[in-house]
Amino acid sequence: QLVEFGGGVIRPGGSLRLSCAASGFTFDDYGMNWVRQAPGKGLEWVSGINWNGGSTGYVDSVKGRFTISRDNAKNSLYLQMDSLRAEDTALYYCARAMSTGFYYGMDVWGQGTTVSVSS
Amino acid sequence: EIVLTQSPGTLSLSPGERATLSCRASQSVSANYLAWYQQKPGQAPRLLIYVTSNRATGIPDRFSGGGSGTDFTLTISRLEPEDSAVYYCQQYGSSPFTFGPGTKVDIK
16 A cells, blocks of 8 residues: 655745655565646656665656655655646656566556645 | 657447557657556556556456557457546656556446
8 A cells, every 4th residue: 555645735946745655565675656647637757766766767857856765664755846836736646666676567556645836 | 758649539439349549659668668557537547557468466358458669559358337437558668657648438
């Protein structure tokens, strides 16, 4: 099971940290990803991290602004979001990759946490 | 960045009919690392198929995937009312891992 939290309403230029708590599986056996969905729109992969945090990836639109990390001792995944823009408004899902890397199908998903960037 | 195009945009079929969904990539998908997801309103996506043709755990065998290179398909052999959803393809062969815009399947 994956449970996301930390979303909210934030002004443009602000920062937010999303968290994802994992349970029911050995967290450090899997890569993890963040995927977002703007209201009424499709899915967009945002970022991924491998099992030990040694490899990460980002979509171009968030590079330099978002940072993915994980704490295997706490079975938790994070997404630090800085310099937020209106176009970052979305439901953010945490999703497990089917391998130790993040470059694989995503077989377990949380229910998402909503981020709204508005002045 | 690999751009994925899905067709048709909407498919309206009756229960028991066969649905064929297409996903075309702007360049070859490395190692055929292509997945299909189903998303129903208000729900998180659900993995159906990975590496083009492998069914995820618990997915009925009426869902099948195929293709290679730049052209991929998801086939639902006998539609059931609960298959009404939006279906997305995703490539994870090269970063950024892009999704297609989705195909909406309506069951009449």
